[in-house]
Amino acid sequence: MKKLASILIVMLASFALLATGSSESSSDGRVTITIGEHVANIETQSPHVAKIISGFLAENPDVDIQVSGSEVSEHLTKMRLAAQNDSLPDIIWLEQPIAKEMAAAGYLHDMTDDLESYGINDSLLPGLVHSCTVDGRDYGLPSEIMMVGFFYNKTMFDELGLSEPETFDEFISVIDSIHAAGITPIAIGARSNYSVWAFQSMLTRYGFFEKLPALESGELSWVNDDFIHFFEKVATMRDHHAFSTNVATQDYFEAKEIFLAGNAAIFNSGAWDIAAFEASPIAHEMGFFWGPTFTDGVGDQRIAIKTSGGVYCISEKAAKDPAKLDAIMRFFSYYYGEPGTKIIAEETFALPTSRYDGQIDESQHPVLSEMIKKLNDDWASTKEPFSSLSTNVGNTLFDAIFGVINGIYTPEQACQVVEDAMALER
Amino acid sequence: MKRSCISWIMFGALVVLITVLAVIPFVWTILLSFKDNSQIVNDPMGLPASFDFFNYRKALDVLDIGRMYANTIMLAAASTAAGVLITFMSSYAIARLSFRIKSLPDKLFLFLIIGLAVPVYILLFPIYRINVKLHILGTFIGLILPYIAINISFNTLLFVGFLREFPLELEEAATIDGCNTAQTMFRIVAPVMKPTFVTVVLFNAIYIFNEFPFASTFLSDSRKYTLSLMTSMFRGQYSMDYGAIIAASIMMIIPELIFYAIFQRRIISGMTAGAVKE
């Protein structure tokens, strides 16, 4: 028995030894910044971030950067737990609803003054300044452009004699012609419930942002004529066979492969997938439109979501150390300044969130140059409804839209579902 | 034992049927691993164009697979060894020793198997906090300790159950011969219970091998990542590399199956050693 007890003691002791692993480094003038990213593998999944970091480190030998990353849903769970336990990384990538909740709870640094003094606001694209604010104060910098709509296969459209639709009636007749030709009109996957981007733009054309304050206060219910009209349009698309019959079991990634293989004519997506589109066999046959306008819509119909997606935030804890905050702001100046912007546009061929004057080779990068054209067209920019709602209401809105696409909800039921979720928070 | 020809054929047919049903999806996975993403989604039924290992090469390029194996095997070995040892001890006490309060063993047993009913996702948040308090967040020890705890219920159920199916005579004889409790447990009972040990070790190890929620939440240093986290490496916010995920999974499954096959044999050899039992 003694032997057994001593084995146990040795085991516990060795565990305790193992446990005292890493300790914080000393202060010899060097600053270490930690970054929590939303991809598991920075080099392949966010190559621009990896390149900007190495570029920055080469110019700033006094700074070290440690990146840790996980797949996006794992990352967000981790960051919630970390916030609650005061162990957030210094720079954190967050979706806007969570960023705003964390900012309100005091976990994030109010960077309004720093953005001004380091001149970062001047280098951002005009539409992306103040992209993540709580009570008028800035808490986040844009990590990507959320620019969403419908990509389409030009060759397929030409063969069927179709042109880019603008109004909802044109849109429906395009869908009818494609369906009649035996092709899936729109590739979309209900399993990725967030992939309703273009439908969010359609919602903004029914006066979402004008109604938001009244929705929040409870003066206006989600069950109102305009929103019912919006969901009716989704139902009309469904009834005209716009979506494949197995939409319920597909996810976004499958939908993308189906579109890129030429098995669907239209694909609901955004600027983040430019690189994947350009690597595909139909890179040179791709067009983009913002989605239909409505005769029964509310306000300006030529509006489109041209806004910021996820944001980079600074943890309140990191900001308490002036040397560290300075290093972080220098990093952001590099990221959003000329060097970072050049890396994004010219080395990784993605859309930068900051001002870029260079030229993109259209034959080499057909989709990227098409997107730059659309970004600067005359459609007014609006924000993404999801980013202005709480996580729960936002997700319920996604579910409601897909509920109509799946044929589970009537337009009225879909409105009611979101209303119920919002009522919990008033 | 003799069998008629017909019953042999029926028996053979049954074995083949069960195995084939179990194996079809597995074979299909292997076929899929030779296709690119577009083929996987658009032509799942077709045969691969060629048996090119490009998905495997891609997976090996991105993953530090040697380190991931080392981490996982270390975690699985440490947690399984410690967990099996301590739960065998406690289960032995519950199943065999007399307590002043007669119902205590039964109550302890029920208390210890409550864990089976706990979905691990409830534990993520609280254990994260406990790990922060103990300063073991992000270390291997911060995973090993919860792993041991998580398996206690399962191990207790199996150990106590199998111990109860076991006759007492051997141990009574051993006690009369002057063995103390530790000697009886480890020299007399443990060898006879080899099939149980093998089963428990097998399932503990495989559980930890495949464990995802704790590993993905508590680890942040990619050098400490385990095998179960590798699929995340091919899942971006807007992208999913099915081919690489499938190839990576196959590289993870095959060692587990070999491990299982070897261990299964030992259940049988363990039995011949335990033939003393009357």
Add this chain to the structure above:
Amino acid sequence: MNQLRCPSRTKIILLAPTMIMYIVFLVMPLFIAVRYSFTDFSGIGKAVFSGVDNYMKLAEDRLFLVSLKNTMIIMGLSGVGLLVGSFIVALVLNEDFPGNTLSKAMIFAPYVIAPIIVGLIWGFILNPEYGLINSVLRKLGLESLCIEWIGGTKWTPVAVSMVFFWQLLGFHATIFLAGIKTIPGDLYEAALIDGCSRSRSVFLITIPLLKETIIMNVILIITGVFKIYELVVQLTGGGPNHLSDTLVSYMYYVVFTSSRYGYGMAIAVFILVISMCVSFFYLRISRNRGKEAAS
């Protein structure tokens, strides 16, 4: 039945490590979670006590009730199937035949395949459009038997039961096998000499002697069904619109996707309590029956 005597110091040494680990890393966390189920905690910021509000909401939450119903359907279908199926498989694998180890490994294989792959493969098999099952049925001219296995509102729990059965058959069979291996072979030989047929000896010897193993498997199946998560997420994502969610997958959605931690913990506590009650109820009746049989 417990008869071996020993000093209490020994008992403490034997029990303490397990109890400490169990209490610190399982019971304590459980209490923390239960406490949050009485708050409106969102996962970020402060938790405000809200009494039994979350529990009251459960009864009105349509999606929660759907997930409860689905879990029960899966329990009914795969529970019985697994118990009988894995026992038969274990009996078969207990025989000596060429390729035994190989078929064991193959039957066990589904248990170790990562859930994401299980969902992917079975998605292709069950897909109502181009899935393997429906394609084969159509080829055979049995169009009328084609079912919307996944993605519909009706058959998804059945499909989940099927995949759950496939995935866990090897697991439970292995436990049965370990139990069967502890039955001394001479018992069967004696029975054979007495003129007892092989199938009769299964009922007369194997099943009665495997009482504890059967209890184990039943408890593992009950608690296992209440914990089904990855399978559903990978197969259907709970869709369409949460109508194929199980209790845990719905809880996960509430906690991690919708950020309603407090309410999610109330669902979790419900899962825990119901799963415990069913298991303990089963243990009680099976033990009582055992005592009656012994007396």
